Amino acid sequence: MGGWTEGYVGGIDYIRAVYRDWSPALLCFALTLRGWRPPEALRRGGFTMAEPGCGHGLTSALLAGAHPAARFEAMDFNPSHIAGARRLAADAGLTNAEFLEESFADYARRDGPMLDAVALHGVWSWVSAENRAILLEVLRRRLTPGGVVFVSYNALPGTLVHMPLRRLLVERCAEGDGSLPDRIARAVEFAARLAAQGGGWFANTDGVVERIEQLRHKSPNYIAHEYLNGDWTAFYHADVARELATAKLEFAGAAVPMEQLDDLTLSPTQQALATEARDPAQAETLRDMMTNRSFRRDLFVKGGERLGPAERRLLLGETRFALLVAADDLPDVASTPVGRLPFPRALYHPLGEALAEGPQSLDALLARPALAAQGEDAVLRALVLLTSLSLASPVMPEDGLADRKASCDRFNAAVLDRHRFGDTPGQLASPLLGAGVPVSRIEALFLLAASLHEEPAAFAWRHLSADGIVLGRDGERCEGNDANRAELTRRHASFTQRRLSLLNGLGVA
Ligand SMILES: C[S@@+](CC[C@H](N)C(=O)[O-])C[C@H]1O[C@@H](n2cnc3c(N)ncnc32)[C@H](O)[C@@H]1O
Structure with a gap:
């Protein structure tokens, strides 16, 4: 890899995943719950959204499929991420999403429409201070007044526990022969051996042994992008709030609604202590200290408007x-x-x-x-x-449902077709939610078989067996074609009974 990665890990793609955290209906609910007026464009579906550092772009692509009246800009400097995103967009006939192969600096020079929402997922802690400053400039220039930013980051003090572990992984991965995935696997095994001897940091730090055990089951793609970037900074919430304030952004609340409920996370004494904070940023940081939080998903607004209690109640009542x-x-x-x-x-x-x-x-x-x-x-x-x-x-309002359904059907047809080869985002777009619904590969093959009028178990088995997949039942391997087809017939009956009406109701089947 050349110098274009700017210290970001190169030579290995990120994991392929769809996230629901910044889907419009969820953003609006989280904002309303905290007493902010949600942007009208987001509520109605005619918004413009950007995702800098979009990885494979699966979330932006799915949201574009689910919101035909909205417009999406998703960018990433990794060309293989963008090539895949463009292929999905072309297969799904998306005309409202651009997938740009650009660095943050390239993107900051671009002109475009004002943005109603920006998602920065898996970016803030993993890029340099210089790149964060560039992203702030994008927000300063292009986020519309009233617009919302979703930002996730590694938080202090909970991330302290990961710091020596990252150091160990970085050093061990820099050594030895073999591909990066092989070096990552060896580094994790080495960390596990160190942990197994007990003592020292491993014995004295809660959660380390568990974390190493978790890493043994994570993909090298995840581990590389989480731990092996040249820049890796954990933040106190107050410092993130201070940086974002330079782009006129104000903390609006946790993006995950239940994280807004203090009594869920703090004892009455802790809640009382949090009220002694000087300002909201300090209060939030104290909460993180009292809960030892290691990861945050925050919402920030630019010129956000406060709702009075009656209007907040009205909007919540209508949701x-x-x-x-x-x-x-x-x-x-x-x-x-x-x-x-x-x-x-x-x-x-x-x-x-x-x-x-x-x-x-x-x-x-x-x-x-x-x-x-x-x-x-x-x-x-x-x-x-x-x-x-x-x-x-x-869910989204009734208005626009028919258009969303037509667009989701097109998107989902392309996605279902990919499940023949396991090349899948793992979610279908729901016109009702305006967000994704997770489906397994087997469920997707059943849906695809139905649309092609094929016998579902035989169809699914043809594609699974081509990939060397063998099913299991009660902890035993299903041996041979007949046993696998019989297992699929059983699973199809259960799918028809338990899942199909739900998927129909969500508009994805
Ligand atoms: C951890 S991934 C998160 C991807 C996506 N937002 C998600 O949540 O699935 C971070 C992404 O940022 C991209 N990235 C890092 N530095 C960048 C830069 N300077 N310019 C453009 N993209 C960058 C990486 O290529 C990577 O795909």
Whole structure:
């Protein structure tokens, strides 16, 4: 690789993933919850969004498919990322997204429309101070007043635990022969051997051994892009807020709605201590110290307008939600970053039943006696939790649904077709959510078989076996064609029974 990588890891692509964090309905819900007026363009679907450092561009491509009235600029200096993104855009017939092979500096020189939203995911902590300054200049110049920025970064103090580990990986990967993935695998195994001897930093630091164990199961692409960049900076929230303030940006709240609920993460004493902070940035930093947070997903607004309580309530009441799992599959207890939270049946059962009928606004839910009896705060809190845990999602307004559906159908047809070869973003675009819905390769092959009028188990097996994939059942390998086809027939029956109506309701099947 030449000098164009500017210290960023070269010679290995990033992982292929779609993120829901900055999908418009979710951004609007998170902003409204914190008492900010969500940008009208985002609410209505006619917005302009940029994703600098877009990786493979899968999130921007999916959002472009889901929002035909919006316009997307996604850029990355890695040509293989952009080549793949352009191929997907061409296959899906996207006319509202540009995928630019540019550095941040090239991009900063470009003129274009004002931006309603900018997503900086996996960028801020992994690039140089100079490149952060360039990105700030883009925000200063192109973010429209009222616009929103999503930014994720490694946070202090939680990231402290990763620092010696990164050092170890960087040094070990710089040595020896072989491809970068081989060197990464050897470096992780070496770290595991160091950890296994116990003692020292490994014995005295919570979470290190677990982190190394996790890394053994992560792809080299993830490890390279997380740990091996020349620049790797963890931030106190207050410092990020100060840098972004130079582009007139103000912290608007956590992008993950449940992270806005202090009582979920802090004890009453800790909450009281947070109120002693001098300003919101210090309060947020104190919260991170009290929870030892290592990663943040923040929203910032430029000239954001505050909502009064009545208007906030009105907007929240109008927000409609859809379930992302079958109502029967809602858990009794949820694992959250702060531990296990019970989902009381008296609340979640009627809520699940109501949402199983189709998307419902908070007001419509509260008109049901069983939910009214639980009280508005409890129902809203349940929606916040379900949304944050990807069990439910806010949805887009009815207006524009037909256009979104036609565009999503085109996008999804291209995506489903790719599942024949395993070359897949792993999500389909939902016109209802204006965001992605995860589907496994097998589910996608079943959907593709249906659209081609093929027998689903035989069709799926033809494509899976071509890739050397063998299925398992109850921990045993399925040996031979018949056993694999029988397993697929069984899985197809369960898919038809448990998943298909949900996917239909979300407009992706
Ligand atoms: C960790 S990845 C995140 C990708 C994507 N935003 C996501 O969340 O999936 C960071 C991306 O930023 C790109 N990048 C890093 N420095 C850059 C620069 N100076 N100019 C353009 N792209 C850059 C890398 O090529 C990489 O694809």
